[in-house]
């Protein structure tokens with residue numbers, strides 16, 4: 407029996423690893439990573455529909471004949487944003503040096519930049535007809551500092567396997583979720599995009615009624631690679647723009663196809679790109695229409711201050727771990743002053759995280775949370791979600807289980823009393839479920855500071 411349990415645990419961990427970049431950081435150094443699946447050569451871009459390689463062009467010129475343009479647009483199934491962009495980058499290629507033990511790898515030149523430009527189009531195929539009967543859902547919203555409005559509640563997708571996440575996102579949208587939290591490193595954006603586009607086609611939701619977030623992965627921090635990182639997510643999600651694009655972590659990794667590059671000793675290869683330079687390239691994404699808003703994730707106070715000093719466009723969001731055992735009280739107060747919204751990730755304490763040690767506490771098993779849940783006639787998860795909303799934070803619980811997707815959404819029709827909020831506040835233990843401690847020697851590791 408014990409043998410069976412060990413086998414099951416190992417098999418589960420391995421399966422999870424495949425779909426979670428962050429998990430590999432903790433547990434599988436040296437195992438190598440899944441590379442981005444693109445059979446095209448360096449100089450070509452894969453057609454998102456046929457899988458054939460598109461010839462590189464110097465970009466579509468305004469003077470190109472209309473038929474030629476529309477042919478190409480058709481080729482990428484009317485997702486015109488998938489055209490190679492012009493002049494942006496003079497391509498540079500990399501010859502990856504063999505990693506050496508005990509040596510921090512210098513920042514390499516990036517691979518050829520393959521970028522994709524959203525092209526305004528009058529009526530994309532994925533847009534639903536105006537006469538569709540939309541179900542209006544009342545979800546509390548936050549007005550961001552740039553004027554856009556963000557739902558306070560959304561679905562997380564980290565660790566959701568591609569074949570499950572399509573169903574989960576579709577179900578969530580049907581239930582009334584209007585925000586989906588995605589990231590390139592979750593390795594499931596194509597499956598998430600399929601669900602979003604299916605919902606739009608089936609008239610369940612309009613594109614402008616749904617708020618899509620994605621994140622720039624750590625291997626794309628070099629300013630000239632930021633467009634490529636964003637375009638990859640746009641291509642995978644099959645969308646022409648994002649609502650919000652975040653720098654996933656302040657720490658950069660060595661550029662290349664590996665999401666988590668390791669040296670010969672199994673250590674993550676970092677890059678020294680300053681996130682302040684990355685931020686300036688993020689601002690460009692807004693100007694060019696790839697995303698409406700930009701923000702950061704896992705940044706501490708000092709790091710945010712550095713960005714605010716140079717920002718032409720201020721970050722509208724800092725997405726950070728936040729739950730009753732890590733309530734981020736001080737960071738929250740600071741962000742409020744700076745008019746930056748806090749988005750709470752792992753709001754349930756990420757109970758299925760495979761690296762959890764047996765003696766670690768589980769938020770959803772906390773006796774206080776369970777008593778409040780009992781008194782309110784709610785689940786512990788609903789209490790944790792409601793806790794964030796009442797503090798003014800947006801919250802993105804993840805689930806692929808239909809019944810949980812539904813019950814997690816039912817948090818608008820009850821309220822936690824002041825006393826209950828205070829009791830939950832006091833549960834804080836400064837306990838991180840995503841400490842990323844393997845990166846603690848990186849110069850931009852954010853969690854050495856108190857907040």
Ligand SMILES: NC(=O)c1ccc[n+]([C@@H]2O[C@H](COP(=O)([O-])OP(=O)(O)OC[C@H]3O[C@@H](n4cnc5c(N)ncnc54)[C@H](OP(=O)(O)O)[C@@H]3O)[C@@H](O)[C@H]2O)c1
Nearest residue numbers: 562563564751752753754755756758787803804805806807
């Ligand atoms: N920016 C970042 O660095 C970062 C880091 C971590 C997470 N995130 C984002 O935040 C999202 C949420 O965080 P998370 O996925 O770490 O953890 P979480 O939302 O706290 O917990 C998700 C886990 O809880 C389970 N669950 C969901 N609803 C439940 C319920 N009602 N009762 C009991 N269990 C329930 C889910 O299982 P089932 O799926 O099996 O139902 C899943 O295993 C992520 O998915 C991701 O989008 C961002």
